[in-house]
Amino acid sequence: MRRRAAGVLAVCSLLVSLAGCAETRPARPGPTVTPVMIDLATRSGRWTADAEQLQLAFDLLDRACLRRAGFAPPRASRLSLPVPEDETAAIGMAERSRVGYGIAGAGTSGTRRPETEPDRYTTALSRQGRQRYGDAQFGPGAPKVTVPLLGRAKAHVPAAGCVAEGRRRLAGGAGVWARLDYLPQQFDDRVSQEAQREPVYASALTTWRSCMRQRGYHHADPEAARTWVRDAYRRRGNTAALRHKEIALAVADGRCAARGHLPTALLRARRARVARLPRVDLTVLRALSDCWLAAVARARAVR
Numbered sequence: 462m463r464r465r466a467a468g469v470l471a472v473c474s475l476l477v478s479l480a481g482c483a484e485t486r487p488a489r490p491g492p493t494v495t496p497v498m499i500d501l502a503t504r505s506g507r508w509t510a511d512a513e514q515l516q517l518a519f520d521l522l523d524r525a526c527l528r529r530a531g532f533a534p535p536r537a538s539r540l541s542l543p544v545p546e547d548e549t550a551a552i553g554m555a556e557r558s559r560v561g562y563g564i565a566g567a568g569t570s571g572t573r574r575p576e577t578e579p580d581r582y583t584t585a586l587s588r589q590g591r592q593r594y595g596d597a598q599f600g601p602g603a604p605k606v607t608v609p610l611l612g613r614a615k616a617h618v619p620a621a622g623c624v625a626e627g628r629r630r631l632a633g634g635a636g637v638w639a640r641l642d643y644l645p646q647q648f649d650d651r652v653s654q655e656a657q658r659e660p661v662y663a664s665a666l667t668t669w670r671s672c673m674r675q676r677g678y679h680h681a682d683p684e685a686a687r688t689w690v691r692d693a694y695r696r697r698g699n700t701a702a703l704r705h706k707e708i709a710l711a712v713a714d715g716r717c718a719a720r721g722h723l724p725t726a727l728l729r730a731r732r733a734r735v736a737r738l739p740r741v742d743l744t745v746l747r748a749l750s751d752c753w754l755a756a757v758a759r760a761r762a763v764r
Contacts, residue, residue: 492747494736501750502648502735505545505728511757515641516540518760519627523598526623530597534582551724557715561707564690565699598622608639611647611745631763632756641756644749648742652734657682659730668721676713683723686714 500506520537527534545551560566583594595603600621608616616639619625628638656662666682673680680686690707697703718724738746 492743494743495747495750497750497754498743498746499732499735501645501753502652502738502746503545503728503731504645504649505732508645509542509544511753512542513540514757515631515760518631518763521763522627522630523623526626527594527597530593530623532594532597534579537579545724545728548719548722548724552715552718554712554715554719557711558708561704561709561711562687562690564687564694565704565707596622598624600625606635608636608643610640610643611651611742614643614647616643631759632752637752638756640749641753644745648735648738648746649731651738651742652731653727655734655737656727656730659733661733662723662726662730665721665723665726669717669723672717672720673713676717678710678713683714683718686710 496506500508504512517539524534524536543550556563583591586594599619603622604620605617606620608618610616618628618635618639620635625635628635632638632641657666669682670680673686678686680689690703690710693703693706735746
């Protein structure tokens, strides 16, 4: 079993290093596309629960490591990720009715996110205590390792301390963890860019446009509607009248999205596009999925 796990991680590290070469190329037959590959590349299906499991296990390992260093941090809030299959939540009509797209408040100065329990814990430490805590978490001097991702993208992640130790326990290395963390987003971006070519999405978008025209709006798609609002704020400033228009547009957008089941159609289109990724992308994705499954299995064993 140990040999097999080591082999999976070695293959993942080797093949995912090809990520920088995974540019758009003419499609050729590639690896068989598995459900896990599709879930990873679209951050849907089992990916949501698996990602939450990985984060929970990491928090347990991190706090155990910090306790060995003399600290007693509280448990972090449990990660709760969006479920793409939940169309009602994806549309979020209650939020739209309250703040529209949330664009007006996105850049509000002086707004602070609520302080978490771990934040409060570190804030209460002495200056020397915070220094020791940082050294325990990230290693003295906080060294980092650079990890190549898809294309020219790179991630700079902790190479020492409890954070790196926990990630090694789960993924086999800081570089592998970084790829598990960042590559699904990159693949999701790639398939999302091509999703509009899928008939299932084009049909739903036609329904959305017709519905919006009935309400007096003529935007090409939901993103165009958001862009119009952002541009309007840049031109006119944050006024009560414009905030009212933002809410009205966002509500109409949401209702029309529900009528044509646009979020569901987009998810189906994104999942369909995975099989059409270039061969090099699919090779990377296949290796990544093997590594993902190994990491999730380790996470389930953490207590």
